[in-house]
Structures are given as C-alpha cells and as structure tokens.
Amino acid sequence: MLEKILVLLCLPSALAQHLCTPGASDGYKVRLSIKTALGDQAYVWNENEMFLFRATLAFAMRTHFNGQMYNVSNIVVCDETPRVSFWFVVTSPLDTSTLVDRKDVEEAVRKSRNRINSAFLLTDKTLEFIGIAPTLAAPVYPDPPPWLIVFGVVMGAVGAGIIILLVTSVLQKKRKKNEKSEGEDDEEDTRVKTVENGTASDGVYNMSFSDDERFTKM
Amino acid sequence: MEKEARPSWDNPLQFVLACVSYAVGLGNVWRFPYLCQMHGGGGFLIPYFIMLILEGIPLFYLELAIGQKMRLGSIGAWTAISPYLGGVGLASVVTSLYLCLYYNVINAWSFWYLFHSFQSVLPWADCPINSNRTGFIEECETATSTQYFFYRQTLDISSSIEENGGIHTGQALCLLLAWGITYMFIVRGVKSTGKVVYFTSTFPYVVLFIYLIRGVTLHGAINGVIYMFTPKMEQLANPTTWINAATQIFFSLGLGFGTLIAFASYNQYNNNFERQAIVVSLINSGTSIFASIVTFAIYGFKATVNYENCLERTRLLLLNTFSLAEDSITVDSLSSWIDRLNTTYPEQFAELTNKLEDCNLERELDTAVEGTGLAFIVYSEAIKNMPLSQLWSVLYFFMLLLLGMGSMLGNVTAIITPLRDFKLVSNMSNELLNGLVCVFCLLLGLGFTTTSGNYWFTMFNDYGANFSLLFIVLIEVISVSYIYGIKRFEKDIEDMLGYRPNWYWKITWAGISPLLLITLFIVYIVNYIQGGTPTYQAWNKELVSCDVKSLVVIS
Numbered sequence: 001m002l003e004k005i006l007v008l009l010c011l012p013s014a015l016a017q018h019l020c021t022p023g024a025s026d027g028y029k030v031r032l033s034i035k036t037a038l039g040d041q042a043y044v045w046n047e048n049e050m051f052l053f054r055a056t057l058a059f060a061m062r063t064h065f066n067g068q069m070y071n072v073s074n075i076v077v078c079d080e081t082p083r084v085s086f087w088f089v090v091t092s093p094l095d096t097s098t099l100v101d102r103k104d105v106e107e108a109v110r111k112s113r114n115r116i117n118s119a120f121l122l123t124d125k126t127l128e129f130i131g132i133a134p135t136l137a138a139p140v141y142p143d144p145p146p147w148l149i150v151f152g153v154v155m156g157a158v159g160a161g162i163i164i165l166l167v168t169s170v171l172q173k174k175r176k177k178n179e180k181s182e183g184e185d186d187e188e189d190t191r192v193k194t195v196e197n198g199t200a201s202d203g204v205y206n207m208s209f210s211d212d213e214r215f216t217k218m
Numbered sequence: 219m220e221k222e223a224r225p226s227w228d229n230p231l232q233f234v235l236a237c238v239s240y241a242v243g244l245g246n247v248w249r250f251p252y253l254c255q256m257h258g259g260g261g262f263l264i265p266y267f268i269m270l271i272l273e274g275i276p277l278f279y280l281e282l283a284i285g286q287k288m289r290l291g292s293i294g295a296w297t298a299i300s301p302y303l304g305g306v307g308l309a310s311v312v313t314s315l316y317l318c319l320y321y322n323v324i325n326a327w328s329f330w331y332l333f334h335s336f337q338s339v340l341p342w343a344d345c346p347i348n349s350n351r352t353g354f355i356e357e358c359e360t361a362t363s364t365q366y367f368f369y370r371q372t373l374d375i376s377s378s379i380e381e382n383g384g385i386h387t388g389q390a391l392c393l394l395l396a397w398g399i400t401y402m403f404i405v406r407g408v409k410s411t412g413k414v415v416y417f418t419s420t421f422p423y424v425v426l427f428i429y430l431i432r433g434v435t436l437h438g439a440i441n442g443v444i445y446m447f448t449p450k451m452e453q454l455a456n457p458t459t460w461i462n463a464a465t466q467i468f469f470s471l472g473l474g475f476g477t478l479i480a481f482a483s484y485n486q487y488n489n490n491f492e493r494q495a496i497v498v499s500l501i502n503s504g505t506s507i508f509a510s511i512v513t514f515a516i517y518g519f520k521a522t523v524n525y526e527n528c529l530e531r532t533r534l535l536l537l538n539t540f541s542l543a544e545d546s547i548t549v550d551s552l553s554s555w556i557d558r559l560n561t562t563y564p565e566q567f568a569e570l571t572n573k574l575e576d577c578n579l580e581r582e583l584d585t586a587v588e589g590t591g592l593a594f595i596v597y598s599e600a601i602k603n604m605p606l607s608q609l610w611s612v613l614y615f616f617m618l619l620l621l622g623m624g625s626m627l628g629n630v631t632a633i634i635t636p637l638r639d640f641k642l643v644s645n646m647s648n649e650l651l652n653g654l655v656c657v658f659c660l661l662l663g664l665g666f667t668t669t670s671g672n673y674w675f676t677m678f679n680d681y682g683a684n685f686s687l688l689f690i691v692l693i694e695v696i697s698v699s700y701i702y703g704i705k706r707f708e709k710d711i712e713d714m715l716g717y718r719p720n721w722y723w724k725i726t727w728a729g730i731s732p733l734l735l736i737t738l739f740i741v742y743i744v745n746y747i748q749g750g751t752p753t754y755q756a757w758n759k760e761l762v763s764c765d766v767k768s769l770v771v772i773s
Contacts, residue, residue: 033544035544084543136352139347146333147330147337151333155394158398169405169647169649173647
C-alpha cells in the first residue's frame with residue numbers, strides 16, 4: 001500500500017523531469033556569476049539556493065498570472081553545471097505534463113526581474129536568462145540639460161565682460177575728448193607758430209610781439 | 219596733426235609669453251606624439267632638433283626682425299621692403315583668415331566637451347539606450363561610446379561632404395561663445411592681449427604637469443612610454459622622417475601667418491629679440507616632447523585597459539562555453555587553459571574560433587592616432603576609465619581650450635594689425651574693427667557646424683594652409699636674403715640690437731633654409747600630383763566605420 005502511494009507521489013515529478021532537457025523549446029537557460037558579483041562575500045551554490053530560485057520563479061509566475069497557483073514543484077530544473085548554469089521549464093499547475101508557453105514565462109520573468117535579482121543579490125548582468133533581454137532603466141534626461149546651464153553661466157560672464165570693456169573704453173574716450181577741448185586753445189597758437197618757424201621753439205613765446213610785427217609791416 | 223603712438227606691450231615678458239602662447243598650440247599635443255610614434259620613437263628627436271637648428275630658429279628670428287624693424291603688420295612691412303612684395307603680406311593675411319575661420323571650431327568642440335563634463339556620469343562613458351529599452355543604440359554598440367559621442371552627438375555627422383543638413387545648435391552656441399571670448403581678449407588690441415597671455419601661456423603647463431603625474435601613475439602607463447620612446451634607428455634612413463620633421467618644425471612655430479611680424483611690430487625698437495627667438499623656439503619644442511610623454515602614458519594606460527578587457531572577455535567566453543566553475547580559469551592561466559580545452563574538446567573549440575579574440579598588447583599600443591581623433595576620442599576614452607573622471611575631463615578640455623585660444627589670439631592679431639595700417643581703417647575705433655572681423659569669421663564659421671561641417675573642416679585643415687605657407691616663407695626668406703640684401707638686413711639688426719648677427723644666422727638665411735624649403739616644396743608638389751584625387755575619411759552610419767571618399771573639387 002505504502003509503496004503504491006510512494007510511486008504515485010513520485011510519478012508526477014518523475015514524469016515532469018523528462019520534460020526538462022537542455023535546449024527545450026519552452027525552457028530557458030540561466031547563468032549565475034556569483035563570484036564576479038560578490039567577490040569575497042560570494043555564497044556557495046547548493047540545494048537550498050536552488051530551492052530559493054524555484055520559489056522565486058514560482059512567485060514570478062503567480063504575479064504574472066493572477067489567480068493561478070504555481071508551486072515550487074512546477075519549476076523543473078535540469079543540467080546543472082559547475083559554472084552555475086542550468087535549464088528550467090515551467091509546468092502548468094492544472095496539468096503537470098504540459099509546459100507553460102515560452103512567451104508567458106518570458107513576460108513573467110521580465111515583470112519580476114528586479115525581485116528575482118535582489119533575492120540573489122545579483123544584477124541583470126550577473127544573473128542571466130539567456131534569451132530574455134533585460135529591460136534597461138529608463139534614461140533620465142534632466143530638462144534643461146546640464147551643459148546648457150554651464151554654457152549659460154560662461155556666456156553670461158563673457159557678455160558682461162565685453163559690455164564692461166566697451167563701456168569703459170567709451171567713457172575713457174569721452175574723458176580724453178573733454179580734456180583735449182580744454183587745452184586746445186593754448187595749443188593751437190603755439191603749433192601754428194612752430195610750423196612757421198620750421199624749428200622747435202625754445203623759451204616761452206610771447207604773442208604780443210607777433211601782433212606788433214603785423215602793424216609795423218603795414 | 220598728432221599721430222597716435224603705436225601701442226606696445228607693457229613689458230618684453232608679455233611679448234615672449236604671447237609668442238609662446240601662439241606657438242604652443244594643439245599641434246604640439248596631437249601631431250608631434252603621432253609623428254614621434256610613426257618615425258621611430260626617441261630616434262625622431264634627432265631629425266627634429268637638427269631641423270629646429272637649421273630651419274626653425276633662423277626663420278623665427280627673421281620674422282621677428284622684420285616686424286620689429288618695420289613696426290607695421292605683414293602687408294605694410296613687406297611693402298616697405300619692396301613695393302612689389304606687398305602680395306606676400308596679403309597672402310599671409312588671407313591664410314590667417316582661412317585659419318581663423320576653422321580653428322575656432324576646435325575651440326567650440328572643446329567647450330562642448332568641457333560643458334558636458336559637469337555631469338555625474340560622463341556622457342561618452344556609456345552608450346545611450348535604444349527606444350524599446352532592450353539594449354544600446356546599434357550605432358553605438360558597433361563603434362565605441364566615445365566615437366559615438368563625437369561623431370553622432372557632437373557633430374551629428376552626415377555620410378559625405380555633399381550631404382548637407384542643418385546647423386547643430388549646440389555647436390553653433392559654442393562657436394558663438396568661442397568668438398565672444400576671442401573678441402573679449404583682443405578688443406583693446408595689444409593692451410588686452412598682453413594681459414591675457416600671462417594666463418593662456420602658463421596654465422597649460424600646470425595642467426600638463428598635473429597630467430604627467432597622473433599619467434605615469436596610471437596602471438600600464440609605463441608600457442606606453444617605454445614602447446614609444448624606444449628609438450628605432452632604422453627609421454632615420456627613411457627620407458619621410460626628415461621631411462616630416464622639417465614640416466612639423468615649420469608649422470609648429472607658426473611661420474608665414476604674419477602673426478610673428480604683427481606681434482614684433484608692437485615691440486620697443488631696441489628689444490633683444492634674438493634671445494627671445496631662441497627661447498621661444500626651444501620652449502615650443504620642449505613642450506612638444508613634454509606633451510608626448512603625457513600622451514604616451516595615456517596611450518599605455520588605454521592599451522593596457524583594452525588588453526585586460528580583451529583577456530577578461532576571452533575568459534568569460536571559455537567559462538560560459540565549457541560551463542566551468544567561475545574561479546577555475548584566471549587571467550594568468552588563460553593560455554594554458556586554451557591549450558588544454560583545445561585538446562580535450564576539439565569540436566567545441568573549433569566552433570569558438572571566430573568568436574575568440576586575439577589579445578595582443580603590442581597591437582593595442584601600435585594604434586597611432588593624430589588630430590581631432592586623438593584629442594577628442596582617444597583621450598576621452600582614457601579619461602572615462604580614470605577614477606574621478608569628471609575632474610580630469612574638465613582639466614584636460616580646459617587645457618585644450620587655452621592652447622587653442624592662445625593660437626587664435628595670434629591669428630586674429632595677424633589679420634587686424636595689417637588692416638589697421640591702412641588709412642581707410644585706422645580711423646575706426648579698435649573695438650569696432652575687432653568686432654567686425656570677429657562677426658565676419660563667426661558667420662562664415664557657422665558653416666563648419668553643419669552636419670557635413672567636419673568634412674569641410676578636414677579639407678581646410680589638411681589643404682588650406684600648408685602649401686601656401688611653404689610658398690610664403692620661401693618667398694620671405696629669399697626676398698630678405700637676396701632682394702632686400704643680407705648686408706642691409708644686417709645693418710638693420712645692428713641698429714636695433716647693437717651688434718651684427720653672426721655667421722650661423724647668415725648662412726641659414728641665405729643658404730640652408732631656402733634649400734630646405736625648396737626641397738619641402740618640391741616634395742609636397744610631387745606627393746600631391748602622385749596622390750591623385752585627394753581623399754577624406756567619411757563616417758559611414760550603416761557600417762559604423764570610416765571609409766575613404768574622394769574629394770571632388772567643385773568647379
């Protein structure tokens with residue numbers, strides 16, 4: 001009696017085991033790189049870890065198909081290697097001899113990928129589902145782009161610098177003009193006289209003499 | 219009528235620093251290391267220094283003497299030597315104008331990279347993600363992220379020079395900024411330029427020094443320095459080595475643009491320019507060598523990083539294919555494992571052969587790059603792998619900016635000084651004339667910010683000035699030596715300095731330099747004729763590589 005019950009219990013899992021083969025059409029290969037990810041704090045891969053994996057995957061299937069009661073026994077694993085890679089297939093909870101379609105498995109994994117990764121302290125790169133591309137984080141584009149802000153600062157400084165330089169040179173020119181117009185009357189007469197003489201005048205020129213000359217010529 | 223006294227430098231140091239700032243430019247950083255690598259490493263220094271002594275320093279001295287004596291820009295100075303030679307000055311101005319048009323675009327790129335360095339992750343470090351978020355953009359995957367950033371995001375390059383697109387607004391803004399800063403630095407002529415060169419000539423050395431320390435402490439940098447400085451003396455037998463050394467000295471000192479004449483025209487009449495000419499030329503060459511040490515260290519680092527990544531990828535490939543435990547293969551035991559796996563699983567291994575890369579450190583080191591590719595792609599790739607990459611990026615592009623700006627100041631001065639000598643223009647205020655020149659160059663320069671702009675840039679860079687400069691300087695040295703006469707020139711120098719130039723100067727001016735220049739000239743023409751239709755490298759978006767296209771001159 002007992003043997004019959006044992007055989008009956010083992011039968012489903014034994015039946016299911018043959019469904020999992022490397023290269024199965026509805027199965028996926030998983031590869032873990034624990035030492036690369038965690039280095040010294042890497043944990044050893046053993047039966048318990050495998051149990052956790054099957055449980056996490058069952059969780060992912062449950063989350064995706066709301067209502068269907070997936071169990072650890074529905075996740076069948078085979079072809080384990082020392083690399084820590086293996087194949088798995090998912091059997092349907094209603095009928096353990098049929099497999100869940102590959103696309104559904106992919107979607108379920110995709111949805112809960114983050115949870116699966118964190119259960120093992122791994123990332124998309126170190127816990128690979130061969131054939132399921134990871135959904136990368138959406139790029140954050142801050143608006144306005146940061147380079148424009150720095151550009152604005154520098155451009156503003158340059159613009160201010162140019163305006164300051166132009167304004168100061170205009171003011172300097174105005175100041176020079178005012179100074180010149182004050183000293184111009186004195187300069188003009190001496191300049192005219194120097195040209196007439198042809199030589200540089202030494203001494204202070206007395207203008208009253210030149211007026212006298214004109215009168216005497218007459 | 220009183221004539222305004224010619225403006226002058228506040229002190230001779232400003233003049234020296236202005237010459238240094240002008241001569242030490244981007245070519246010292248991106249052309250000399252390439253030549254050094256291609257022509258036998260340390261051995262290249264021999265032809266380089268010989269050419270410096272035979273050709274570089276004498277021609278530099280010549281231009282300074284002309285400028286200081288005539289106290290006019292290039293057109294006025296040459297017209298004073300002989301009225302028929304005014305065309306030489308005009309040619310210099312036109313060449314400087316070409317250079318001004320496209321050179322500031324490099325500064326615009328430096329600004330672009332500088333501003334983009336103020337981010338938590340450098341934008342050229344990772345590829346952007348594609349639209350359905352499953353991976354990276356394909357163009358970026360096939361090329362590298364630094365190449366993608368340069369060709370697609372900085373330039374938005376089209377696939378050939380005929381395909382025009384719109385102006386890249388970011389580039390146009392950066393070009394506007396570059397011209398704004400140039401204007402600010404030259405707005406008052408020598409008075410403002412003289413103060414600016416204190417900074418533009420000295421700060422690049424500070425950065426180079428910092429980079430030297432950082433560079434030689436990088437992992438694998440020593441590989442680069444040793445590999446590239448090891449002299450390969452057999453290269454000295456190759457005439458191209460000597461031609462390239464002569465050409466590099468020639469272009470590096472910036473002869474023939476009229477800048478040196480313009481700078482020297484603002485000197486005091488008795489300024490001792492002989493000593494200054496030697497000092498500036500030596501500083502220029504010394505900086506080239508200094509910059510190459512830094513560049514080779516960076517190359518060594520980049521090559522080592524690529525090599526180790528290659529080894530790591532091979533290791534992963536073997537682990538994954540043969541499903542071995544993660545710690546079984548280490549990078550050191552890689553080669554022995556490859557042999558072992560080849561013998562134990564020959565069929566499986568045979569499937570791998572096309573995926574298995576051949577990791578070779580020497581081949582990584584052998585990739586020689588020059589020009590904008592070195593400055594913007596190779597260096598930014600090395601920088602992204604350094605810790606604290608934002609800091610290094612900012613420092614590096616700031617240095618490139620200063621080098622570029624220093625040379626720009628010289629080139630714009632070379633245009634403005636001769637223009638000011640014309641009576642028509644001398645009534646215009648300084649600020650207005652400078653502003654007009656800058657706006658004119660800015661508007662024309664916008665053409666280089668279009669999608670095919672980089673190809674136009676390459677055309678200008680490779681063909682715009684080289685031939686004309688050789689010709690100009692050849693005419694310069696022949697006219698001074700034979701038309702003006704060495705005797706008269708000697709007397710002028712004695713008038714300025716108080717003693718005559720010795721036999722070394724006279725021999726080089728009258729004999730050696732003209733012969734060297736004629737040789738370069740002939741070699742250039744022969745190469746041009748033999749080369750057939752000139753070609754340029756175009757970025758092919760589909761293949762994501764550079765293919766060579768022919769430059770058909772539009773007639």
